[in-house]
Amino acid sequence: MADYHWPPADKRFLIGKSFTRLDGPAKSSGRAKYAYDINRPGMLYGRMVFSPHAHAKIKSIDTAAAEKMPGVRAVVVMFEPGKEVLWAGQEIVALAADTEDQARDAARAVKVDYEVLPHLVSDLTPEKAGAGRTSAGSEAKEGDPDAAMATADVKIEGTYGAGIITHCCLEAHGQVTEWEADKLTMWASSQNVTGIAGEMSKALSIPASNVRTITQYMGGGFGSKFGADPWGPACANLSKKAGRPVKMMLERDQELMEAGARPSIYAKVRLGAKKDGTLVAWDSESWGTSGPQGGGNPPIPYVMRAPNRRTKHTAVLTNTGPGRAWRAPNHPQSCVITMCALDDLAAAIPMDPLDFFLKNIEFTGERGKSYHEELLKAADMIDWKKKWRPRGTQDSGPVKRGLGLSIHTWGGGGHQSNATCTIHPDGSVEINIGSQDLGTGTRTIIALVAGETFGLPLSAITVNIGDSRYPASGASGGSTTVGGVSASTRRAATNALNELLAKVAPYLDAKPDDLEAAEGTVRVAQDPGRAMTWNQACAKLGATPIAAAGQRSLDLISSGVGGAQMAEVTVDTETGIVRIEEIVAVQDCGLVLNTKTAESQVFGALIMGVTYALYEEKLMDEQTGLCLNPDMEFYKLAGLADIGKFRVHMMTGPGYDERGVIGLGEPPVVSPGAAISNAVANAIGVRVPTIPITPAKVLAALEGASGTGRA
Amino acid sequence: MNDERDDRPLGGSSSPPETEELEDAKGLSRRSFLKGAGITVSAGVIAAEGLLETASATAAETKVAGPGPVAITLKINGKEHSLELEPRVTLLDALRDRLDITGAKKVCDRGTCGACTVMMDGKAVYSCSVLAIAAQNSEITTIEGLAAEGQLSPVSDAFVEHDAQQCGFCTPGFVMAVTAYLKQHPNPTYEEVTHGLGGNLCRCGTYMGVREAALDAAKRLSGGRA
Numbered sequence: 001m002a003d004y005h006w007p008p009a010d011k012r013f014l015i016g017k018s019f020t021r022l023d024g025p026a027k028s029s030g031r032a033k034y035a036y037d038i039n040r041p042g043m044l045y046g047r048m049v050f051s052p053h054a055h056a057k058i059k060s061i062d063t064a065a066a067e068k069m070p071g072v073r074a075v076v077v078m079f080e081p082g083k084e085v086l087w088a089g090q091e092i093v094a095l096a097a098d099t100e101d102q103a104r105d106a107a108r109a110v111k112v113d114y115e116v117l118p119h120l121v122s123d124l125t126p127e128k129a130g131a132g133r134t135s136a137g138s139e140a141k142e143g144d145p146d147a148a149m150a151t152a153d154v155k156i157e158g159t160y161g162a163g164i165i166t167h168c169c170l171e172a173h174g175q176v177t178e179w180e181a182d183k184l185t186m187w188a189s190s191q192n193v194t195g196i197a198g199e200m201s202k203a204l205s206i207p208a209s210n211v212r213t214i215t216q217y218m219g220g221g222f223g224s225k226f227g228a229d230p231w232g233p234a235c236a237n238l239s240k241k242a243g244r245p246v247k248m249m250l251e252r253d254q255e256l257m258e259a260g261a262r263p264s265i266y267a268k269v270r271l272g273a274k275k276d277g278t279l280v281a282w283d284s285e286s287w288g289t290s291g292p293q294g295g296g297n298p299p300i301p302y303v304m305r306a307p308n309r310r311t312k313h314t315a316v317l318t319n320t321g322p323g324r325a326w327r328a329p330n331h332p333q334s335c336v337i338t339m340c341a342l343d344d345l346a347a348a349i350p351m352d353p354l355d356f357f358l359k360n361i362e363f364t365g366e367r368g369k370s371y372h373e374e375l376l377k378a379a380d381m382i383d384w385k386k387k388w389r390p391r392g393t394q395d396s397g398p399v400k401r402g403l404g405l406s407i408h409t410w411g412g413g414g415h416q417s418n419a420t421c422t423i424h425p426d427g428s429v430e431i432n433i434g435s436q437d438l439g440t441g442t443r444t445i446i447a448l449v450a451g452e453t454f455g456l457p458l459s460a461i462t463v464n465i466g467d468s469r470y471p472a473s474g475a476s477g478g479s480t481t482v483g484g485v486s487a488s489t490r491r492a493a494t495n496a497l498n499e500l501l502a503k504v505a506p507y508l509d510a511k512p513d514d515l516e517a518a519e520g521t522v523r524v525a526q527d528p529g530r531a532m533t534w535n536q537a538c539a540k541l542g543a544t545p546i547a548a549a550g551q552r553s554l555d556l557i558s559s560g561v562g563g564a565q566m567a568e569v570t571v572d573t574e575t576g577i578v579r580i581e582e583i584v585a586v587q588d589c590g591l592v593l594n595t596k597t598a599e600s601q602v603f604g605a606l607i608m609g610v611t612y613a614l615y616e617e618k619l620m621d622e623q624t625g626l627c628l629n630p631d632m633e634f635y636k637l638a639g640l641a642d643i644g645k646f647r648v649h650m651m652t653g654p655g656y657d658e659r660g661v662i663g664l665g666e667p668p669v670v671s672p673g674a675a676i677s678n679a680v681a682n683a684i685g686v687r688v689p690t691i692p693i694t695p696a697k698v699l700a701a702l703e704g705a706s707g708t709g710r711a
Numbered sequence: 712m713n714d715e716r717d718d719r720p721l722g723g724s725s726s727p728p729e730t731e732e733l734e735d736a737k738g739l740s741r742r743s744f745l746k747g748a749g750i751t752v753s754a755g756v757i758a759a760e761g762l763l764e765t766a767s768a769t770a771a772e773t774k775v776a777g778p779g780p781v782a783i784t785l786k787i788n789g790k791e792h793s794l795e796l797e798p799r800v801t802l803l804d805a806l807r808d809r810l811d812i813t814g815a816k817k818v819c820d821r822g823t824c825g826a827c828t829v830m831m832d833g834k835a836v837y838s839c840s841v842l843a844i845a846a847q848n849s850e851i852t853t854i855e856g857l858a859a860e861g862q863l864s865p866v867s868d869a870f871v872e873h874d875a876q877q878c879g880f881c882t883p884g885f886v887m888a889v890t891a892y893l894k895q896h897p898n899p900t901y902e903e904v905t906h907g908l909g910g911n912l913c914r915c916g917t918y919m920g921v922r923e924a925a926l927d928a929a930k931r932l933s934g935g936r937a
């Protein structure tokens with residue numbers, strides 16, 4: 001019997017090597033069809049009318065004129081009069097017309113009468129937020145922070161934080177819907193192809209078996225595309241009314257205003273250490289906004305937890321638009337707050353932050369040993385000991401150079417995943433899973449695991465995903481996909497293989513237990529000469545394929561990873577412009593399946609990290625309550641020339657591999673903000689308290705105009 | 712607010728060159744400021760030399776067309792297509808909505824991101840910022856025209872090899888930008904590619920691979936010619 005556990009290092013045939021992604025050719029030739037690319041016969045174009053006010057009561061909605069506009073086929077009211085809209089961009093009416101331009105014209109003809117109400121879009125001072133505008137979050141105490149603080153030789157106080165950013169997926173949210181009698185097909189840009197089918201059936205009050213959702217390709221989600229959203233059912237209702245398929249994707253302004261925001265988090269921090277660098281106490285009051293929702297219990301202090309600490313969090317309820325999970329929810333913000341405060345403390349001692357982190361590594365808990373290794377590895381890669389200089393010891397020119405570091409963690413694990421594996425008599429192999437590939441390389445991983453199990457190359461495996469008709473699999477969030485699908489695939493493929501081995505054993509005059517599938521053959525493990533080719537073995541099945549199922553099992557995966565990153569920057573103190581010279585990232589994630597796509601994940605995370613550290617922010621206007629930059633000129637993403645040099649090192653081998661598969665989507669995106677901020681502080685000698693670190697903030701910090709966080 | 716997208720320039724000029732000329736409060740042109748400062752985050756609005764040159768404006772000077780549908784002919788990937796569409800329809804919408812040629816993507820719809828990049832007479836343009844009616848006398852090449860279905864152009868192949876794509880939504884635009892760029896700069900350096908591809912944005916962060924793919928494709932293409 002084949003064992004489903006991961007093979008030991010010397011038996012691995014595909015695992016850990018580098019493979020180009022299976023759907024690469026479809027994507028790079030422009031043939032891949034995203035939801036946005038689905039065109040159906042007779043299809044209409046949907047568009048939503050959204051609120052131009054941050055907070056208002058809807059008095060009346062008049063769609064009569066819009067309904068008479070050229071090309072308009074259906075109108076659906078999404079928001080009933082009498083209710084309050086809570087952010088600008090909230091959807092009110094959806095309509096569908098023959099062309100995009102006609103839909104846009106018609107949207108303009110919808111008349112909505114608003115009673116404008118007072119709004120709040122500033123999250124900077126919770127004290128001034130006003131009655132009913134705050135809600136208490138978590139509060140915790142451990143040890144005796146006051147007594148410990150009194151024993152500290154060095155104490156600092158500072159304010160740190162990260163403003164709101166959006167997801168800015170290049171493929172906007174949206175879908176194409178089509179009815180055939182009472183059955184709905186929906187092509188959606190989704191991270192949750194199985195789950196949204198259920199959501200649609202509920203919203204439309206139709207049996208779940210009548211809904212089919214399809215996501216073959218999707219253009220970015222980053223945590224913002226788990227649900228069917230209000231526009232999913234609205235689109236289906238437009239389709240029903242018009243009797244035609246409808247495509248309704250958000251336009252860029254609405255996408256940025258409401259379809260994804262990473263909550264802001266700020267904190268006032270006090271912390272103290274002994275002269276020798278030993279961390280003794282942490283005391284923080286944090287706050288931030290996730291839009292109108294409350295809650296939020298950020299993991300502060302992050303990773304490195306002083307033995308005596310007090311933390312308190314307050315949510316500010318604003319009209320900025322609803323928060324959504326953003327790649328490693330709450331971690332990048334908490335990381336900035338914690339790692340920047342620790343870095344300022346090290347500077348105040350004064351101590352090299354690398355030595356300071358190593359000295360206190362026990363406060364990272366059970367993963368201390370790997371953080372220690374990772375910090376040393378990163379330091380070696382960037383040549384820290386040679387390059388690092390204390391703050392304020394820079395050369396005299398206007399361009400200053402600095403180094404900064406940060407460490408991070410994430411969970412992972414594996415979502416619930418079911419797979420079926422079919423071995424056909426002609427030797428072809430299929431894996432079906434109701435999962436989706438967000439661009440992380442999920443398809444390729446599934447083929448790799450099946451190929452490993454059967455001793456076949458990736459190209460021999462057909463992977464079918466992205467359809468709710470395949471066996472149910474979880475949403476792609478929290479870095480759980482690779483754990484889920486690799487485990488379910490391994491179990492399904494092993495179960496199928498065992499059936500095959502039982503079938504062919506008599507032909508090889510052996511017991512099934514003595515057989516293995518390797519190198520394109522089925523053979524006697526101890527006597528590899530007694531073999532038949534894979535195709536010959538499968539031919540023994542006669543006319544009936546083998547179909548076997550597998551479920552994620554926890555013994556193939558783990559959770560809990562760490563990583564260390566170090567950044568080198570230059571800062572022009574005359575213009576305030578920060579340039580990334582280099583970032584090195586050292587990351588563990590258990591057993592790495594495909595080295596190429598794993599490294600791409602880390603590179604991508606670093607680039608996203610540079611973007612949120614330096615450039616992107618959802619800017620809100622306090623007077624009007626509106627988002628000032630719902631477009632891509634002023635909502636800035638880093639371009640090719642902004643990113644600097646990156647190097648990635650994955651921790652693998654003994655101590656890591658045996659942990660099993662762990663996801664990698666989130667962890668490497670956590671540290672760049674903190675590492676870059678610390679490098680900037682090291683370069684210019686003062687802290688820029690919040691990210692993004694814009695030129696204006698650098699200049700302000702240099703002028704002492706916002707001297708918080710100063711050691 | 713819903714309306715602002717309709718202020719598209721008539722006459723088929725792609726917007727980057729116009730944006731460059733915007734003056735900021737200090738009287739510096741945006742482009743010269745950014746250039747001088749050496750920062751390129753707004754690269755989407757900087758037309759790299761040769762890469763995003765304005766497509767020659769060819770809007771009919773003779774008579775006013777529209778606003779109703781007019782008959783036009785577009786030559787796309789060597790094939791003529793006759794269409795009836797309103798003069799305000801962009802080349803991008805004509806491709807995607809009327810002709811089901813969906814490789815070019817709409818992301819910003821205003822000349823910032825490059826996801827909609829196609830070639831007009833061999834030069835890269837943002838098809839969201841060109842009116843279909845103004846593209847009539849040009850040879851339009853979309854990504855579908857680079858290679859037959861099931862085959863890969865050298866540039867597309869290099870993108871696969873160097874894993875220059877994650878979600879892949881920006882990829883067709885990048886492939887077209889690289890293809891057009893290499894036509895004019897067959898032998899670029901690392902730095903030239905870095906700046907020359909500044910007119911395209913990616914959210915997943917594939918720039919490392921994109922740069923390698925562009926350099927590798929340059930080698931493959933010039934190798935092919937030699």
Ligand code: FES
Pocket residue numbers: 816817818819820821822823824825826827828837838839840
């Ligand atoms: S540049 Fe055309 S869609 Fe962004």
Ligand code: FES
Pocket residue numbers: 170219220439876877878879880881882912913914915916917
């Ligand atoms: S690969 Fe996703 S936007 Fe570039």
